[in-house]
Amino acid sequence: MRKPIIGGNWKMNRGTPKESKEMLIDFVPLIKNVINVEVVIAPPFTGLISAYEIIKDTNVKLGAQNMYYEEKGAFTGEISPQFLKEIGVEYIILGHSERRNIFNESDVIVNKKLKKALMIGLKPIVCIGEHLEERETGRTKDVIENQMMGSFKDLTRDQMIQTVIAYEPIWAIGTGKTATPEQAEEIHMFIRELISQKYNQETADSVRIQYGGSIKPQNAEILFSKENIDGGLVGGASLQSESLAEIVQAAEKSIQ
Numbered sequence: 001m002r003k004p005i006i007g008g009n010w011k012m013n014r015g016t017p018k019e020s021k022e023m024l025i026d027f028v029p030l031i032k033n034v035i036n037v038e039v040v041i042a043p044p045f046t047g048l049i050s051a052y053e054i055i056k057d058t059n060v061k062l063g064a065q066n067m068y069y070e071e072k073g074a075f076t077g078e079i080s081p082q083f084l085k086e087i088g089v090e091y092i093i094l095g096h097s098e099r100r101n102i103f104n105e106s107d108v109i110v111n112k113k114l115k116k117a118l119m120i121g122l123k124p125i126v127c128i129g130e131h132l133e134e135r136e137t138g139r140t141k142d143v144i145e146n147q148m149m150g151s152f153k154d155l156t157r158d159q160m161i162q163t164v165i166a167y168e169p170i171w172a173i174g175t176g177k178t179a180t181p182e183q184a185e186e187i188h189m190f191i192r193e194l195i196s197q198k199y200n201q202e203t204a205d206s207v208r209i210q211y212g213g214s215i216k217p218q219n220a221e222i223l224f225s226k227e228n229i230d231g232g233l234v235g236g237a238s239l240q241s242e243s244l245a246e247i248v249q250a251a252e253k254s255i256q
């Protein structure tokens with residue numbers, strides 16, 4: 001049985017120490033009874049330490065939005081996965097479409113980061129997803145297959161099982177245009193088939209696949225009710241404690 005995972009990706013929208021603390025002081029009590037869903041909050045780097053102070057003895061885990069694939073050295077402006085681990089970061093979002101598209105992160109880079117994260121003991125959430133034009137021209141599955149081959153290259157079966165995948169169709173991110181549950185489920189099934197072909201069915205059945213793209217309290221429950229959708233990666237709706245808590249509750253309901 002896969003445990004659903006809800007991630008709150010604050011992007012660069014909220015991230016001072018004060019802002020991070022305030023949101024989490026509100027949020028933590030709202031979900032304190034949740035036991036069947038893993039909850040991860042990913043503030044910008046500047047909010048991580050103060051966020052950790054609030055969540056360290058709770059059921060909320062800390063995530064970061066990016067890292068470099070080296071541990072130390074002359075890499076001005078980059079952040080070491082080891083530094084993140086030492087301040088309480090447990091999850092790491094990798095290959096978000098904003099990193100791929102705005103900062104030119106390729107599958108090769110995502111793959112290097114992924115392997116390093118696994119080596120250091122950070123739990124990766126790797127994002128994949130197609131552009132609108134790729135969907136409209138019937139290329140969604142090709143794009144997903146290529147990203148899977150590139151980003152997950154040379155992963156052992158054990159490493160694959162430790163990795164969370166976030167399917168985030170780019171046209172659904174921040175647009176208010178959510179994929180229908182059927183559209184999302186089709187791609188989640190396809191991703192699981194690819195894992196099964198590369199490893200085996202047991203591995204495919206173990207990997208958690210989140211959906212991301214305009215998740216709101218109003219559409220969360222129906223998305224999470226799909227067999228292959230194991231929670232979500234939430235952007236805009238993760239900035240408010242009430243809406244994020246409602247989404248977590250929807251995930252908790254989906255497995256009852």
Ligand code: 13P
Pocket residue numbers: 009096168172173174175176212213214215233234235236237
């Ligand atoms: P929105 O929920 O704002 O569409 O963002 C989704 C996302 O990119 C999460 O990583």
